Amino acid sequence: MEDNDEVFCRTNIALIGFMGAGKTTVGKFLSYKTKMSHIDSDEEVEKISKMPIPMIFQKYGDRHLRLLEQDFCSGILPTLTNTVISTGGGIILNQKNIEMLRLYSKVFYIKSSPQKLYSRLKDDISRPLLQTYDKMDAIKTLLADREPLYEICAHHVINTGELEVFKIAEIILSII
Ligand code: S3P
Numbered sequence: 001m002e003d004n005d006e007v008f009c010r011t012n013i014a015l016i017g018f019m020g021a022g023k024t025t026v027g028k029f030l031s032y033k034t035k036m037s038h039i040d041s042d043e044e045v046e047k048i049s050k051m052p053i054p055m056i057f058q059k060y061g062d063r064h065l066r067l068l069e070q071d072f073c074s075g076i077l078p079t080l081t082n083t084v085i086s087t088g089g090g091i092i093l094n095q096k097n098i099e100m101l102r103l104y105s106k107v108f109y110i111k112s113s114p115q116k117l118y119s120r121l122k123d124d125i126s127r128p129l130l131q132t133y134d135k136m137d138a139i140k141t142l143l144a145d146r147e148p149l150y151e152i153c154a155h156h157v158i159n160t161g162e163l164e165v166f167k168i169a170e171i172i173l174s175i176i
Pocket of ligand 1: 089127
């Protein structure tokens with residue numbers, strides 16, 4: 001942990017992890033339990049661009065989404081206090097975002113196995129990156145690329161296994 005981390009951050013909780021890991025569900029539950037505010041980076045990106053994420057992909061491509069995520073991290077994140085932040089799964093693809101998340105929040109990696117993610121995402125049509133013939137292969141490939149970044153960004157890794165949402169929230173609350 002760097003010195004700066006100690007100075008800022010401790011009033012916010014950021015949840016990072018792969019699509020379908022449960023960041024939004026856990027984030028909302030944590031917010032309900034703690035009375036902290038809740039914000040979802042995907043929703044903020046949609047507000048900034050005034051269009052749903054699949055349309056951002058379709059019209060402008062994934063690089064545009066990454067720029068909007070960067071706007072969220074540099075513009076909105078530093079203004080937050082006492083807030084649980086659920087993030088889009090690709091937010092860690094930008095080194096600056098990693099730094100900002102670590103600076104302004106305590107970061108938890110909500111870690112799931114490819115099998116568990118697949119069972120959650122197999123019928124999902126809302127994530128453009130996973131609309132491929134072999135969804136399990138897409139999950140494994142993307143996760144292998146991103147795993148080191150989730151680990152670098154996280155102050156704490158929560159292996160969710162078969163844990164229920166309330167248990168994941170309980171573990172997070174026992175750490176902060
Ligand atoms: C993405 C994750 C999605 C959303 C977009 C891209 C990714 O958010 O930002 O479809 O690159 O992992 P969730 O992790 O909330 O599904």
